[in-house]
Amino acid sequence: MSSASRRAIVTLALGLALGGCVSSKVEQLRESPVTAAAPGSGHGVVVLGRKQNVGNQAEAGVVACVADRLEGGPVTVLSEADFRNGMFPWFEPRTAPQDPAGLARLLADSAVEARVAELGVRYLVWLDGYTSDKDRGGGMSCAAGPGGGGCLGFVWWENQAEYEASVWDLEKRTAVGRVSVDATGTSYMPAVLIPIPMVARTRSAACGGVADQLRELLIAPE
């Protein structure tokens, strides 16, 4: 391997290792207490992305990320697709309940209530929000010629991830609480011959923040 290739690999690895800066603000509001899971059994939880807002909806990747991080201990997670298919057509964008009162009306149908019990889901988490590009700046120019090529410059961009999760208790038909996360991150990419991206993992930070708070909200103190 030539020294130039080795240098390129080292700088790329360095860039990946260095992340941009992320700052997060997390809030939790408990509206009603949760009951401890029975010994040997867990709380069935499903995380659903709110799809009523046509403009911006929680990305499928974020919904899956929160679900993955929630799984474990007394929390067992049913996938969004399995829940929506199992409850079809009552959790489609036009039919999904908008509030706990709507949930109570839906569960008044004995067929729907029986299916919820069959799926083993106790808590439903609605995830709303999105990650957006807030600002960007800088400049970079790249050139290539017979003797080689390279880039010179510096660019940066800022992302904001705002998500809110509402938790409903399907057994009591009430709201358990809400969790909100506002994460802002700035990514940088300096380039002296080779661009080195230092990406702020804003969405990942928001996902972790929501999942950690949800676990706290859902796991009753012993």
Place this chain on the structure above:
Amino acid sequence: MTRAAGRSFPVLGLVTMLLMVGCGPKSVQVGQEFPVPVMQKKDARVALRVSAAFANYRHSEELEGAGRWDIAIGQANTAMFSQLLDGMFTQSERLEGEQPAPEVDLVVTPELVDFQFSTPELSFTEFYEAWFKYQLRFHDGQGTLLSEWPLTAYGRSEARFLGGSDALRDATEMALRDAAAGFAVRFARDAALQSHVER
């Protein structure tokens, strides 16, 4: 020179083939599996009447900047309505063409009035989107019109996780699910149809 040229022909042929594949229409096969609806079945014998135009519907369109798209919709549409009626009523069957059905309580005839779709190149968003507009007619077994209403449905899929054809297939399937949800809600609110099937 001759040997090198001989070796380059298969490579050139492969490149040409790949380029030709890239230029062809994007074909979308919409899935025909829909979940069984969760509801109390009405005790009625219902028939779905589908025309050949409805059952074989294909949408083909050239989009500026997004190429030609060919979307097979008819079979998926028919499967969606069939499975929906299976879940809503104790007995359901399918009628083709204009054959009479004096033995059934209700005949449901969907007509696809319009189908539209959009790609990220067109909408400047990150989504593939699909829209359906139906006209639904409900007759009794003797052919008397009991009710008639339009139904619109929408679905979308994120472009970032799937390739173009897969994302549009996903959006179309979401729109079909939305149509099923809309049908179930609207049917429950139609007093004329409710009283007819509950007689």
